[in-house]
Amino acid sequence: MMIDWDVPIEMDDGIVLRADIYRPEKAGKYPVLISYGPYGKGLAFYDAHFKVVWDSLTEAYPEVASHSSNKYMAWELPDPERWTREGYICVRVDSRGSGRSPGVLDMFSPRQAQDFHDCIEWVGAQDWCTGDVGISGVSYYASTQWQVAALQPPSLKAMFAFEGASDFYRELARHGGILTTFWDNLLAQVENLQHGMGKRGLRSKVTGDLVSGPETLSPEELHANYRNIYKEFIERETEDEYYTARNPDWSKVTVPFVSATNIGGQALHQRGNIEAFANAASEEKYLEIHGGEHWTHFFTDYGFEMQKAFFDCYLKGDKEAWKNHPRVYLQVRKPDDTLFQRDEQEWPLARTDWTKFYIDAENMRLSTTPPTGEATVSYEGFGDGVTFLSDPFEETTEITGPSVAKVTVSSETEDADLFLVLRLFGPDMKECNFIGAADAATPLTHGWLRASHRKLDEEKSLPWRPFHSHDEIQKLTPGDPVDLDVEVWPTAIEVPKGYRIALSIQGKDYSSPAVKLMPKGVMPRISNNGVGFLTHQSGRDRPPEVFGKTVTLHTGHDGENAPHVMLPVIPAK
Missing domain, CATH: 3.40.50.1820 (Alpha/Beta hydrolase fold, catalytic domain)
Known part of the structure; x- marks a missing residue:
């Protein structure tokens, strides 16, 4: 040349x-x-x-x-x-x-x-x-x-x-604030x-x-x-012109494109590629979802x-x-970290059966039926949090797409940071981790929200993807519960019969209970926290006197609208 x-x-x-x-x-x-x-x-x-x-x-x-x-x-x-x-x-x-x-x-x-x-x-x-x-x-x-x-x-x-971000505030700067x-x-x-x-x-x-x-x-x-x-x-801390000036006007993105993303790219670029595919005005646009490293x-x-x-x-x-x-070239994970490919035409998938798994603080369970009584459970803000576990799945079930968690919390202080982790456990109750874009031990997916950033943009929010405005800080009154809608980034997993899913809610980055190394030669293992170097450990942003105190979850109230995580269950074709 x-x-x-x-x-x-x-x-x-x-x-x-x-x-x-x-x-x-x-x-x-x-x-x-x-x-x-x-x-x-x-x-x-x-x-x-x-x-x-x-x-x-x-x-x-x-x-x-x-x-x-x-x-x-x-x-x-x-x-x-x-x-x-x-x-x-x-x-x-x-x-x-x-x-x-x-x-x-x-x-x-x-x-x-x-x-x-x-x-x-x-x-x-x-x-x-x-x-x-x-x-x-x-x-x-x-x-x-x-x-x-x-x-x-x-x-x-x-x-x-x-693998590129498209929302400067929500993906590159601050996850959930x-x-x-x-x-x-x-x-x-x-x-x-x-x-x-x-x-x-x-x-x-x-x-x-x-x-x-x-x-x-x-x-x-x-x-x-x-x-x-x-x-x-x-x-x-809030989204101002500095951030919005760096975001594209999606109505003017009309060029043909492929948006290629990693299903294990939570906290890195995965959301950006999917939102670009969903929002761009281009008539000829394609979404490719793969596994492996970044x-x-x-x-x-x-x-x-x-x-x-x-x-x-x-x-x-x-x-x-x-x-x-295909408009969507999708790869879905299995628990052994292999993937299978399937052609689709839209995202999220039109045939999705949006299924609520209710959070039960009395029994520490996830269930498709609301709990019969109200209960609370507390955890320390910088501690390991609490985990809610489903019953074993009675048949193989695919969960592919975005999720949303609706939770009610109160804090000992004027704020709280929520780190949500969707996890998969085998019949032996060992957690299944996966090779992700930036980490060797990723769970199924993550979601984040600072409670004082709970305000929603109603025009941009969707039933399966809340959109927080991040334009004002609404401090908590210590001890008073508030309702939060938490965006949980997409996943794609085939859950075999006998496996369980779990939702952990904590006040710090996830940590895998078992340190898992990358296979030799793939890439240097950065950590086992699911997000690699995209952590949230700034003492200036998260002072312990505000975010390190007791947080309480309230469950069981409000019937079918009780706190839950809504998951994208995919019926077999």
């Missing part, structure tokens, strides 16, 4: 971004796959802090490294050697303020979305481009796809968003690649150039050119072949390549 390094792309305010362009050796016009992000276009996947992931990924999935020299592989991006062979051009742009592109680094900002729009249009006008541009990438490179699609660049014809400390970890990686690190930074293993640009700026200059989003998250199937043959078929259709006009592809 032919490579053009550091190609300048001037923005409307005079800032010049830098792009690397990988083209097929044969001259001609080709469709383009573009990316725009902060991870340094010159940093190889197998280099520096990405190396441990590359080594584990290629050990577990040798096919990933078998199609090219891997010399030009980059973190969470398409392999240009493989794609240029298929008649595509790959363009990688260092986002403003990162890598070799100067300016202020302000992640996910409207300014960066506009830059991405302008880069797409610049690419579409080049004499080596057919005018058809697509986007493909993982995580950050997926999340920004929704933002730029809402700006409707004319050259953008298709997107493949692999509770701050996630994820960005405290990730930003160190981004800051090391800020433009201006210069000689203090890394060098490209391919070109020998400084990954973060030729300039070496002073610490003061670097600080002035950097907007710390984690600091903003800490200081902004990045794996983007790089395996499974993921590559799916992307190629999609882009061949929408960027090359090969309608046969994507012909009769």
Whole structure:
């Protein structure tokens, strides 16, 4: 292939971004796959802090490294050697303020979305481009796809968003209003690649150039050119314009796309992909739900072949390549962590039998019939909480889709954080855990809510997915019960006869009772808390004098509307 390094792309305010362009050796016009992000276009996947992931990924999935020299592989991006062979051009742009592109680094900002729009249009006008541009990438490179699609660049014809958030507040900053400390970890990686690190930074293993640009700026200059989003998250507990300005206008997202998500991606990106599929105005949109680890199937043959078929259709006009592809390509788990695939046409599934499992604090049970009497049970706010267990299932039952829990709580203080965990137990009462996007020991799913954030947006709420406005804080009166609707992120599991489900309600992150290691070579085990590094342990956000005191659950009142978790039971076809 032919490579053009550091190609300048001037923005409307005079800032010049830098792009690397990988083209097929044969001259001609080709469709383009573009990316725009902060991870340094010159940093190889197998280099520096990405190396441990590359080594584990290629050990577990040798096919990933078998199609090219891997010399030009980059973190969470398409392999240009493989794609240029298929008649595509790959363009990688260092986002403003990162890598070799100067300016202020302000992640996910409207300014960066506009830059991405302008880069797409610049690419579409080049004499080596057919005018058809697509986007493909993982995580950050997926999340920004929704933002730029809402700006409707004319050259953008298709997107493949692999595990990317779409709601800046609810998925990236605060789960149910509770701050996630994820960005405290990730930003160190981004800051090391800020433009201006210069000689203090890394060098490209391919070109020998400084990954973060030729300039070496002073610490003061670097600080002035950097907007710390984690600091903003800490200081902004409610959803304000800072967050909403980073969310897409779904009515303007009309481009064809595939939204690919991990069924074990609770707290990471799973909700974002599903909400994007549900809300975007695109008439040609597809949802793919897989298992495994966060990045794996983007790089395996499974993921590559799916992307190629999609882009061949929408960027090359090969309608046969994507012909009769299901609207929803669903993989459902079994307790042994294997998956089976099934084609569907919508989400949630139209045939769902929404089934209430009532919470019984007197007997610590989940039951499909309401309890006959009222009861309470208390737990310490930072303790292990309480668990309600169902009877053994009398027949194999599939639970696939989103859930909602309706609970009544009171607190010793003015607030309480609720961490809900849906769990699966075998006949031997051992818990079944699964390989998830970011953790080796994920339960079925999670839900979170800060009690003072209980206010609902009635227009956006659905029977199976409450939507909290997060625009005001409604403190509790100590000792007085309040009703809460808790969004529980989707799952997909086949529950065999004799197995039980359980709902745990606690005031801290889940912890698996049995430490489960990732299979050798898959990826480094981060923890056994179900969410990996996406925990909620900020002492500033969760002071113990407020969130560490006694919380009480009240059950059995209000008949058929008594506290319960409503689960998506799927009748057999």
